[in-house]
Amino acid sequence: MSSKKTVKQHNPYQKYLEEKHNKLNAPNEIIEKVVKRATNSTMVNKKRIIEGEVNEVYEVITKDNQRVIVRISRSKHPRFEAEEKAIRLALMAGVPAPKVLLIEKVSLENENLTFCVEKKTEGQPLKNLMQNIDQETLKSIIAEAGQILSQIHSVKLDGFGGLDRDELYRSWEEFVLRPKQKLERITEAVKTMRIDINLVNEAIKILKDHTDLYKDTSPQLLHGDFSIKHFLIKNNHIVGIIDFENAKGGDPVFDFAWLNYFYGQVVPIDWLKEGYKNKDLFDSNFETKMKLYRLHLGLGFIDYYEYEKNEAGMNHTRQKFLEELKNF
Incomplete structure (x- = not known):
């Protein structure tokens, strides 16, 4: 009992959440x-x-x-x-x-x-069950998630970005290059996070150099925060997908990149692909787009977590950002 309390007290992210919710x-x-x-x-x-x-x-x-x-x-x-x-x-x-x-x-x-x-959907978040699920069961659940993600992406939308008028973009390219428009704010954030601003400029240039991959995208419904925190599980099956607050219109690969960004070490993306119905998505550009979208996410989280003064988030973002740059 005492060991569990100790872990909780020394978990920086949990401490951040508790202080914020208080x-x-x-x-x-x-x-x-x-x-x-x-x-x-x-x-x-x-x-x-x-x-x-x-x-x-x-x-x-x-x-x-x-x-x-x-x-x-x-x-x-x-x-x-x-x-x-x-x-x-x-x-x-x-x-x-x-x-x-x-x-x-x-x-x-x-x-x-x-x-x-x-x-309320009866079920427990998969994230909370990870230590008690064997690998084969986890693989089956993630394949289910892939099938459900196919259903989400089957919805065609009229525009890019958020589903409210305040967050619309003229194209998917404009959305992916959004960090360029926030460069002044990101420049301030990296001072706190001990990231060289030249690396940020390099990342933005990489996104710009691949605009040919964004141009032919049609807007499909994206969950926007597709992760094991939001898969509700009952009897080893998904009974609910929650938290569509970041839903947007865009490239389906973006949802794969989001899950991979946060949970790639515990959830192989191939398991998600196995359940996904539209295999045409996994063309020769899929891996490159995954890397680009993770880089885009890293730039966005530099801004977000520094603004929130979330130390755990800043540390994770700095580490991930430097790792993602090595892919190019």
Whole structure:
């Protein structure tokens, strides 16, 4: 018992999450009212979930035994409405995703809150089960994830970038080269992260030198944060894919690159490819695009994690960024 506590205390990322979530405390009476409107029942139990980096999150049980997830955003530009659109499209394509019951904005004296209430999917995040799953079972689950990812990508969209008007791009090339537009901010961030600015300029040049690979992309629905944190497992099968908040229109290879960026050491990308239906995606450019998109992600995370002052995130990003540059 004591050893588990010690690990938790010395996990920098967990400490960051706990400190951040401790500062997020929406009034209980407001949560009760929102839950009532979403479920037409009274909240009887509320448990905080300390997982994500953005929202205040609770698992709620109502008097008539409905189980819902309540997420609360303090952003000036909350993404819940765009996420609900992505979930709706994914559900139509047969993806096991949670149904959104209510999105509501609440103005308080000192802050504006946006609530999203969705039905809880019974299951545990795969990330939390990794130590108790044998390799063959894990391989089977990841193949399932590949099949589900095919269903997500089967949805055709009209534009690139986020599913709200504030995040649209004229082309996929413009999205991939977004770090160039943020160079001033990234230049400030690398000072804290001890990264040579010349390496950032080199990375942006690499992205620019491969624009021919982005030009013929048609916008398909991307999950945007496809990872083992968001695969809900029950009886060794995926019963839900959650957190479509970063969903966007773009190149399907981007979702492969995202999973590979964070979990490539424990989840072989070949397992995901095995379950994926459209094998034409894995052409001669697939590996190169994976490398380019991981480089794009690294540049974005330099900005994000330094802004958040997330020490664990900054350390991981610096290490990954230097590794990815060696691929070119």
